[in-house]
Amino acid sequence: MPVLETPPLVHETVVSDRREPFSDIVIIGLYAPKIAREARPGQFVMAVTPSGERVATALGIYEAAGDRISLMLVVVGPRTRELALLERGDRLVLAGPLGNGFQLQALGKNVALIAGGVGLASLLLPAQRLLADGARVHLYYGARTAGALVDAELFEAAGAGVSLATDDGSRGHHGYVTELLAREGRTHETIAACGPSPMLRAVGTLARTLGVRAQVSLEETFACGVGACWGCVVPLERSSAQAPAFPPVAPGETRDYVHARICKEGPVFWSDELRW
Amino acid sequence: MVTKAAEPDISARLGGLRLSVPTLMGSGCYGSGEEYASLVDLAQLGGVVLKSVTRLPRLGNDAPRLVPVASGLLNAIGLQNPGIESYLASDVAKFADRPCAVVGSVAGFSVDDYAFVTERLAARDEIDAIELNISCPNVGAEGETFACDPDLAERATRAARAATAKPLIVKLSPNVTDIAAIARVVEAAGADALAVINTVRGMAIDVDRVKPKLANVSGGLSGAAIRPIAVLAVWEVARAVRIPIVGQGGIETARDALEFVLAGATAVSIGTGNFTDPRVPLAVASGIRTYLAERGIATLAEIVGSANPGFRGAR
Numbered sequence: 057m058p059v060l061e062t063p064p065l066v067h068e069t070v071v072s073d074r075r076e077p078f079s080d081i082v083i084i085g086l087y088a089p090k091i092a093r094e095a096r097p098g099q100f101v102m103a104v105t106p107s108g109e110r111v112a113t114a115l116g117i118y119e120a121a122g123d124r125i126s127l128m129l130v131v132v133g134p135r136t137r138e139l140a141l142l143e144r145g146d147r148l149v150l151a152g153p154l155g156n157g158f159q160l161q162a163l164g165k166n167v168a169l170i171a172g173g174v175g176l177a178s179l180l181l182p183a184q185r186l187l188a189d190g191a192r193v194h195l196y197y198g199a200r201t202a203g204a205l206v207d208a209e210l211f212e213a214a215g216a217g218v219s220l221a222t223d224d225g226s227r228g229h230h231g232y233v234t235e236l237l238a239r240e241g242r243t244h245e246t247i248a249a250c251g252p253s254p255m256l257r258a259v260g261t262l263a264r265t266l267g268v269r270a271q272v273s274l275e276e277t278f279a280c281g282v283g284a285c286w287g288c289v290v291p292l293e294r295s296s297a298q299a300p301a302f303p304p305v306a307p308g309e310t311r312d313y314v315h316a317r318i319c320k321e322g323p324v325f326w327s328d329e330l331r332w
Numbered sequence: 333m334v335t336k337a338a339e340p341d342i343s344a345r346l347g348g349l350r351l352s353v354p355t356l357m358g359s360g361c362y363g364s365g366e367e368y369a370s371l372v373d374l375a376q377l378g379g380v381v382l383k384s385v386t387r388l389p390r391l392g393n394d395a396p397r398l399v400p401v402a403s404g405l406l407n408a409i410g411l412q413n414p415g416i417e418s419y420l421a422s423d424v425a426k427f428a429d430r431p432c433a434v435v436g437s438v439a440g441f442s443v444d445d446y447a448f449v450t451e452r453l454a455a456r457d458e459i460d461a462i463e464l465n466i467s468c469p470n471v472g473a474e475g476e477t478f479a480c481d482p483d484l485a486e487r488a489t490r491a492a493r494a495a496t497a498k499p500l501i502v503k504l505s506p507n508v509t510d511i512a513a514i515a516r517v518v519e520a521a522g523a524d525a526l527a528v529i530n531t532v533r534g535m536a537i538d539v540d541r542v543k544p545k546l547a548n549v550s551g552g553l554s555g556a557a558i559r560p561i562a563v564l565a566v567w568e569v570a571r572a573v574r575i576p577i578v579g580q581g582g583i584e585t586a587r588d589a590l591e592f593v594l595a596g597a598t599a600v601s602i603g604t605g606n607f608t609d610p611r612v613p614l615a616v617a618s619g620i621r622t623y624l625a626e627r628g629i630a631t632l633a634e635i636v637g638s639a640n641p642g643f644r645g646a647r
Contacts, residue, residue, distance in 0.1 A: 280368075
């Protein structure tokens with residue numbers, strides 16, 4: 057029965073380390089050998105909230121090496137607050153790795169990474185892989201204030217160039233991170249980005265202006281995380297290679313796109329194929 | 333030497349549908365089942381109620397479609413589905429190897445829709461039973477009308493009944509004044525079982541952006557927040573009809589499920605609970621076994637409705 061041959065993706069992991077580089081930004085290291093081995097850059101996990109009282113939380117896989125993975129989260133509500141309180145030795149159930157990651161080959165050999173806030177978490181593995189494959193990588197990283205720009209040095213250590221921006225001007229460019237790249241003009245072959253939706257929309261506009269293509273990793277509330285509930289959709293061109301099969305719609309329907317599941321067909325899409 | 337007591341029998345019967353485990357996965361929450369195959373051993377589930385299908389393709393509502401709220405989840409998916417013809421051509425065959433029961437879910441906008449789609453879907457060998465979704469709150473006024481008007485509920489049920497001999501489960505809405513009255517007419521129209529309840533209508537507003545959080549404005553509330561509403565609905569329906577009830581609404585643990593059973597549900601359905609932890613259905617089944625074993629009760633059927641003095645169903 058083919059359906060049962062898929063390896064189970066539910067894992068009991070154990071917290072191996074925890075740090076809080078800025079208030080409400082927490083990085084949790086986990087002993088999770090199977091996920092560490094299998095994770096592709098840009099994939100995510102669903103973290104079962106320890107109390108079991110809330111819907112699981114989707115988090116991008118930040119680091120993956122040896123038997124360890126890490127997750128970066130910002131405390132924004134009760135679910136992330138619970139996760140942020142985890143300590144070394146605590147158990148955490150994760151489902152994953154899930155979703156399709158970045159299409160690294162299609163990004164080419166000279167890539168601009170654009171991160172907004174903890175969107176950074178989904179870009180370290182792509183950066184490491186691209187650099188290992190001989191690409192040039194430059195990180196454009198924006199956050200609300202200097203302290204919230206965490207871990208840029210990990211990208212530098214991997215060999216990436218780094219430019220910073222803050223909303224309050226406390227470090228780097230005073231303003232949006234996309235403005236940094238816009239000012240430089242077309243200095244990269246492609247863009248890969250992760251961050252809040254308004255930033256990703258701006259990335260899409262910027263890419264069009266610069267005449268390059270951008271892969272954007274969308275952040276959204278997932279319920280199931282595996283494509284079952286159709287709760288996390290985004291409008292996508294029917295011609296996209298990622299568009300789910302869907303028949304011509306009923307008479308009276310004026311929308312000419314399809315809905316793609318961010319958790320299943322994504323979370324990474326080509327920005328010029330999104331209709332948002 | 334002590335003889336090991338036989339493991340309690342937690343099977344359930346819904347008309348002609350026999351479930352080895354009394355847990356169905358709620359329609360719309362579990363896709364076609366295969367999406368969860370990498371997270372759960374589907375053989376340990378009673379069955380999967382498939383996502384609802386309609387006569388014509390539906391793109392569904394615009395995003396955002398989900399809003400997590402206190403102890404629950406608001407959704408307004410809007411019955412996105414490829415329509416029955418495409419569904420039969422490309423999707424249904426995938427259910428043939430499912431190691432648990434497969435219940436097709438039919439939604440519609442007219443009595444004729446319910447008859448047509450039920451007949452087309454139920455004709456397939458891969459489908460063990462039909463759930464009639466007359467209670468979707470997220471497709472404009474017409475979607476839920478069938479569950480809120482006794483005459484329409486009766487006509488939709490009668491039409492579906494005439495379209496198939498397979499077990500027919502009708503899913504009721506909590507968004508009514510008297511759910512027992514609707515239950516009675518649906519029973520009289522030939523339903524084999526009732527699913528109680530669908531989601532409760534609700535909404536949430538983004539106070540910073542000064543607008544509703546769901547693109548559809550209103551949605552259906554599910555999760556622990558609605559459990560007491562659902563338990564009462566099962567309690568009331570169990571006093572009004574003799575056909576079996578599938579209890580559903582916020583079940584996350586075996587004790588939650590047992591509340592429904594003791595109120596009068598023969599089986600339970602788990603929807604949003606799967607989003608909390610995909611292992612919830614397995615924990616519910618094993619917890620029910622433990623509960624029965626600890627009390628020396630041989631079968632789940634014995635305790636159905638046992639907290640409800642007005643329970644009229646057969647055990």
